[in-house]
Amino acid sequence: xxxxxxxxxxxxxxVVAAVHTTAPSAAFYxxxxxxxxxxxxxxxAFSASPPRxxxxxxxxAMGLAFLAHAGDISFRAFExxxxxxxxxxxxxxxxxxxxxxxxCFAVRGRLTLLGAFVAPAAMAVLAAARLSPSGDALVGLxxxxxxxxxxxxxxxxxxxxxxxxxGMYLLEERNLKRKRFDRVLFRRGVALERLDALVHRLVFVGxxxxxxxxxxxxxxxxxxxxxxxxxxxxxxxxxxxxxxSLLVVRARGWRGRRSAQLTIVxxxxxxxxxxxxxxRRALGA
Amino acid sequence: xxxxxxxxxxxxxxxxxxxxxxxAFSAGEIPGVLRxxxxxxxxxxxxxxxxxxxxxxxxxxxxxxxxxxxxxATAEARGFLARSRDVSSEDLAECLYEITxxxxxxxxxxxxxxxxxxxxxxxxxxxQLKEAYxxxxxxxxxxxxxxxxxxxxxxxxxxxRSETGIARGAANVSSVAVELAQLVFGxxxxxxxxxxxxxxxxxxxxxxxxxxxxxxxxVTNRSRERARELARDxxxxxxxxxxxxxxxxxxxxxVTSTASPQPVLTVPLVKRAMxxxxxxxxxxxxxxxxxxxxxxxxxxxxxxxxxxxxxxxVADQNIEERWREADAAAAIVADEVEQFYRWxxxxxxxxxxxxxxxxxxxxxxxEVDKAVKSLRQRHEPGEQERIVRRLGELIANKLLHDPMAAxxxxxxxxxxxLVAALHRLYPLGDPGxxxxxxxxxPEKKPTARDQAETSAEPRAPAPVPSEVAHRAPAPPESRxxxxxxxxxxxxxxxxxxxxxxxxxxxxxxxxx
Numbered sequence: 098x099x100x101x102x103x104x105x106x107x108x109x110x111x112v113v114a115a116v117h118t119t120a121p122s123a124a125f126y127x128x129x130x131x132x133x134x135x136x137x138x139x140x141x142a143f144s145a146s147p148p149r150x151x152x153x154x155x156x157x158a159m160g161l162a163f164l165a166h167a168g169d170i171s172f173r174a175f176e177x178x179x180x181x182x183x184x185x186x187x188x189x190x191x192x193x194x195x196x197x198x199x200x201c202f203a204v205r206g207r208l209t210l211l212g213a214f215v216a217p218a219a220m221a222v223l224a225a226a227r228l229s230p231s232g233d234a235l236v237g238l239x240x241x242x243x244x245x246x247x248x249x250x251x252x253x254x255x256x257x258x259x260x261x262x263x264g265m266y267l268l269e270e271r272n273l274k275r276k277r278f279d280r281v282l283f284r285r286g287v288a289l290e291r292l293d294a295l296v297h298r299l300v301f302v303g304x305x306x307x308x309x310x311x312x313x314x315x316x317x318x319x320x321x322x323x324x325x326x327x328x329x330x331x332x333x334x335x336x337x338x339x340x341x342s343l344l345v346v347r348a349r350g351w352r353g354r355r356s357a358q359l360t361i362v363x364x365x366x367x368x369x370x371x372x373x374x375x376x377r378r379a380l381g382a
Numbered sequence: 383x384x385x386x387x388x389x390x391x392x393x394x395x396x397x398x399x400x401x402x403x404x405x406a407f408s409a410g411e412i413p414g415v416l417r418x419x420x421x422x423x424x425x426x427x428x429x430x431x432x433x434x435x436x437x438x439x440x441x442x443x444x445x446x447x448x449x450x451x452x453x454x455a456t457a458e459a460r461g462f463l464a465r466s467r468d469v470s471s472e473d474l475a476e477c478l479y480e481i482t483x484x485x486x487x488x489x490x491x492x493x494x495x496x497x498x499x500x501x502x503x504x505x506x507x508x509x510q511l512k513e514a515y516x517x518x519x520x521x522x523x524x525x526x527x528x529x530x531x532x533x534x535x536x537x538x539x540x541x542x543r544s545e546t547g548i549a550r551g552a553a554n555v556s557s558v559a560v561e562l563a564q565l566v567f568g569x570x571x572x573x574x575x576x577x578x579x580x581x582x583x584x585x586x587x588x589x590x591x592x593x594x595x596x597x598x599x600x601v602t603n604r605s606r607e608r609a610r611e612l613a614r615d616x617x618x619x620x621x622x623x624x625x626x627x628x629x630x631x632x633x634x635x636x637v638t639s640t641a642s643p644q645p646v647l648t649v650p651l652v653k654r655a656m657x658x659x660x661x662x663x664x665x666x667x668x669x670x671x672x673x674x675x676x677x678x679x680x681x682x683x684x685x686x687x688x689x690x691x692x693x694x695x696v697a698d699q700n701i702e703e704r705w706r707e708a709d710a711a712a713a714i715v716a717d718e719v720e721q722f723y724r725w726x727x728x729x730x731x732x733x734x735x736x737x738x739x740x741x742x743x744x745x746x747x748x749e750v751d752k753a754v755k756s757l758r759q760r761h762e763p764g765e766q767e768r769i770v771r772r773l774g775e776l777i778a779n780k781l782l783h784d785p786m787a788a789x790x791x792x793x794x795x796x797x798x799x800l801v802a803a804l805h806r807l808y809p810l811g812d813p814g815x816x817x818x819x820x821x822x823x824p825e826k827k828p829t830a831r832d833q834a835e836t837s838a839e840p841r842a843p844a845p846v847p848s849e850v851a852h853r854a855p856a857p858p859e860s861r862x863x864x865x866x867x868x869x870x871x872x873x874x875x876x877x878x879x880x881x882x883x884x885x886x887x888x889x890x891x892x893x894x
Contacts, residue, residue: 273565273686278696288568290663350660353684 124168125223131162132196132220139213155212156203162216163196166223180247185375187250188226192219194254195261202262202295208287214261225375241317248310253367255303256340259296260364263357266292270354293352296360304340307367311337329373332366339363384730385426385445385527386452389481389489390459391438394500397477399434405467407432409517416523419462424455427525429532431493431514433507435500439463440490442527445730456480487531487722491715494535495542496549503548503704508539530725538718545714546707551700555693556586559667560594562696563635566663566686571595573634578602578626578646580612581639583669588616591635602629604640630655636666638674645676652679669693745780749773 138155141147170180170193180190199215202208269286272279311333318325340363347356392402407415412430419428419441428441439459443451460478464471481489492498496507515532518524524532543549552558560570567573575596577584580603588599599618603609606620613620621629630636630652640646647666652675656664661684668675668689680687753773757766789800804810 269565274681276688276692276695278692278699286565288564289566291568350662353661353663355683 122169122172124165124172128162128165128169129220129224131158131165132216132223135159135162135212136216136220139210139216142210143213152209155216156200156209159196159203159212159216160200162219163193163200166193166196166219179243180250183246183378185226185378187246188222188371188375190247191250191254191257192222192226194251195219195222195257198255198258198299199261208262208265208295210286211261211265214264215258218257218261239317239320241313241320245310245313245317248306248313249371252303252307252310253364253371255299255306256360256364256367259299259303260361262292262299263296263360266296266357267354267361270357289353293357296357297347297352300340300343300360300363304344307337307340329370332373333370336363336366336370339366384726385442385447385525386449386455386482387440387442387486387490387527387531387726388452388456389438389440389486390456390463390478391431391436392477392479393436393438393498395498396479401469401473401477402434402437404469405432405437405463406434407437409513412514412517413521415466416518416521418466419459420523422455422458422462424451424458427518427528428523429514429518429528431511433510436493436498438493440486440528440531442525452482456482484719484723487534487719488715490531491535491538491719491722492712494532494539495711495715496539497542497708497711497715501553501701502708503550504553505549508536512536527726527729531722534718534722538715541714541718542711546710548704548707548711550707551703553697553701553704555669555690555697556583557590558693558696558700559587559635559637559669559688560590561700562667562686562688562693563591563596563665564594566665567634569595570635572597574632575599576602576621576629576633576636577612577618578636578638578674579640579642579670580605580608581669584637584639585612585616587637587667587669588618591637592616596635600629600633602626604642627651627655628658630664631658634662634664636664638666638668639670640674641670642674643672645674647675647679649676649678649682652676652682652685656682656684667693742781746777749776749780 135155135158138151138158141151142155166189170190173179173186178186180186195215196219199208199211202211265287266289269292270289273289314333339359343356343359343363346359392405394402397405407430412432415430416428419425419430419439424443424447425441426444426447428439431438431440441455441459443455460471460474460480463469463478464474489498494508494511496503496505499507511532515524515528518528552561563570563573570591573591573596575588575591575598577588577599580601588596592599599616600621601609601613601616601618602621602623602625603612604623606623609620609623612618626647630647636647638646652664652666663684663686666675666679666685666687668687671690673689675687675689677687677689679685750773753769753776756769760766760769785800785804789797789804795803
């Protein structure tokens, strides 16, 4: 808030540079609490015989959290801090996209059970991103770099969703193979082939975005003449290669369990890359 | 007083099939049976439902019968059952249940909602009950009470079905196959079904799959002749037996039911087929014993293999799941039963209420008509108010005339009883102070006003002296002509209504 007053007092934009360390907005805390509630409701939906309202209340809490989160992001955008500003902003944005995707599934299909995974994940990512000390802008962050970060966040968000759905697939598949006809996945689960198709669609959309972000990242580093000899760069390539091969084998008719497992592997690697970035920024390197 | 609903019959819960089949009635017999039942002195309305799991009579006692008539009515129905089916009464007594008073509707509603069925929540019973009711309506043995009861029973069944999960989940083995295939594929639209072996069960499963959207059904069997027969039955195609591998590759849901002592689908065969179909999911339902598919085939990637035990387990679980919903369903039934009996309770007084209302309205309307005619002709300022006041008094006098005449006449019921009834019906203050013979005008006026206020919403008090109410409607002319002298004396102290219409005036003159 002080920052905004400064802007108007000074009457000129250059002061924006002084605004960059903003305190979390009220909307941020509201979103955090609502994600917590949605997580509890999501886990509750997995119990043996939850009351009917739990199945509605979970997605509703998630929807409200999504709106609050959007409020926080736009509030920060007013202060000049956008999703491409730093890795931690990108992470916050990433969790927001994941939640948005979940809401689409919850409305369109019977995938509300996924909320039990999405809500805690979103809450953890948001809290880690916003409350960690690594929020300052990168030195020499150009437009190229910002687009790179935003695209990477978006791509990984889609992979994260794909991974959650793939996890659900594996759980259901294992249950069915072991003939465990339980009251949760068996009665309220979604058909395996629908989950499989959903994983594929998410990876299919996420992959070009992720590819573009890698290309831009390389270009950005070339611009900065930065060193390529860092652990996260080959790892990012591994993640990329995993998803590329996933798409190739799928095109050749592979599906089901193995492609779900491959999705999870690819996302895990991408996540590690993100975490290394975050840790590096936190350590100030 | 009033009809009493009762149930007499037996079901799978009380009688073995040997007894049930003896007592079962065919559809053709039912009209005759219903007529014979309602010919019994203590049975007015009757309905008979006869399915393989129950034979029950729903009936009522006559409207005018005392409450104790139920015992005779059930005895009549029991005797009829024993006679018509030539079963000894002792044999029958063991498995027959008789449900009277408040429980009869509860039982009927439970039956309609399939809560009393062998497979709870099954869908057939409601339809069977509708047919039974249709037969009763057709035979003119269903009256207002049974009609209302059945209408609410069907409404309850609908509510139970939509508001609880009582009908959710397949409850028999052949439809569980559909449920399992849906777990893998979601919608079955366009999926291809292969029957290996021409068993009856697999034909049933194929029908279920097809009704859920499955596309082509193919049949293959060692004996081509039987395959052809089955294919004709279910409108499927016959495929050659020796091409099992390529058949597996081309179909998504496979149902096996051969009598082969060795497995028909071995692991290597399924493995090769899966390779050909590029590991697209394959659901195999093996309902043969001994099994047709090697159990290890189920652990292949993309193969979902279920045997008879699995199907049965799912069906049992579904039924268990339905029972979990039974509490919610019973609550709905209790709610509906309560509403039904509330309706039943007011039925005996309904005709009296209606007659009373019509009588009061008729008297008021006749007087208002006369007053309106006078009002149209008199425009003096004081005159109009006088006419309206006079109208009120006239209506009150006319309504009071018959009850007062009855009070004064004595006889049965005694004036004391009538006084008690009137005090029950109207807010007259402390009863028993005024002797019933001498009623004064000042006492009458507030009574009339009170009556005008309360008559807008006729209440239904239990001890309605219906004789009094029924005696009331009589032509106004004769009543006025026979009016006792005391009434006329009171009336003469009031100024008479201005005479405008000749016929009305003539009537007034005659009474004065």
